Amino acid sequence: MELSVKTGRAQKIHIYIDGEYKMTVDSNFWYSEKWHNFNRIDEEELAELECSVNSRRAFLNGMSLLSRRAHSKKEIITKLLQKYPKEAAQSAADRLEELRLIDDKAFAELYAQELYERKKYSPKRIEQELKQKGITLEIASETVKSLDKDDFNRIILLLNSKYRNKLSDEKNIKRTINGLMRMGYSYSDIKKALNEVADTDNDLKGNGNYYE
Numbered sequence: 001m002e003l004s005v006k007t008g009r010a011q012k013i014h015i016y017i018d019g020e021y022k023m024t025v026d027s028n029f030w031y032s033e034k035w036h037n038f039n040r041i042d043e044e045e046l047a048e049l050e051c052s053v054n055s056r057r058a059f060l061n062g063m064s065l066l067s068r069r070a071h072s073k074k075e076i077i078t079k080l081l082q083k084y085p086k087e088a089a090q091s092a093a094d095r096l097e098e099l100r101l102i103d104d105k106a107f108a109e110l111y112a113q114e115l116y117e118r119k120k121y122s123p124k125r126i127e128q129e130l131k132q133k134g135i136t137l138e139i140a141s142e143t144v145k146s147l148d149k150d151d152f153n154r155i156i157l158l159l160n161s162k163y164r165n166k167l168s169d170e171k172n173i174k175r176t177i178n179g180l181m182r183m184g185y186s187y188s189d190i191k192k193a194l195n196e197v198a199d200t201d202n203d204l205k206g207n208g209n210y211y212e
Contacts, residue, residue: 003041005030017046029056051087058084058092066096070107073097074134108135108143116147120158123147125184151185155193167197 006014011027030036035049058080065071065079073093080089096102108130115121115129123144130140148154158180159167166172173194180190 001041001043001046003035003038005036015049017041023050023053025053025056026060029053051085054084054088055091055095058088059095062092062096063101066101070110071102072104072107072111072133072135073102076102104135105139105143107133108139109146112143112147120154120162120183122151122154122184123149125182128184151189152193155180155185155189156196159193159197167194 002018004016004019006016007027008014008024012024013027013030014024015022033052035041035052038045041049061083062076062080065076071079073096076096077089077093080092084092093102111133112126112130115126116123121129126147127140127144130143131137135143159176163176163179166176177187177190177194181187
């Protein structure tokens with residue numbers, strides 16, 4: 001099969017096989033690979049070229065994703081798989097990791113801090129979230145060690161702020177308990193904190209809001 005190319009805009013190289021358009025690549029890729037020396041190509045070589053092009057496209061897509069925010073390696077692979085074959089997605093992610101553009105440890109630290117400060121999740125819930133992002137158990141466990149683990153006092157702060165106006169009746173109290181449990185706090189700590197708040201809040205004390 002005859003292999004030919006045409007130069008396009010923005011340093012694009014359009015590839016043709018037997019006169020029919022096949023694919024487009026960037027000039028940096030084209031002239032750094034062996035293919036620019038080829039005039040003819042067989043089926044096996046065409047498959048290899050297509051694989052290389054897909055890997056390049058996946059790599060550039062991964063770069064674009066990382067320019068917007070940090071991602072774990074698993075996140076990048078998952079997103080790339082929506083557009084590219086598994087081999088291309090994995091190859092691109094591996095290359096991004098080699099270049100240290102993907103760093104699961106740094107991502108875990110950044111994401112854990114965000115969940116801890118903005119969403120007020122407990123360390124237990126944060127560890128679960130990190131593992132769902134593809135972070136290894138070792139890195140996830142090490143990351144949460146740096147977080148304050150005084151769940152009881154954090155619950156007190158949440159009850160006096162986020163949930164301050166949601167403790168006036170049994171229905172809202174149950175919603176508050178469920179909300180705190182979804183954030184990763186234990187029922188025993190929540191119950192203890194609710195009693196602590198009731199003991200120190202005259203309005204709640206007057207309503208008899210003690211929790212067994």
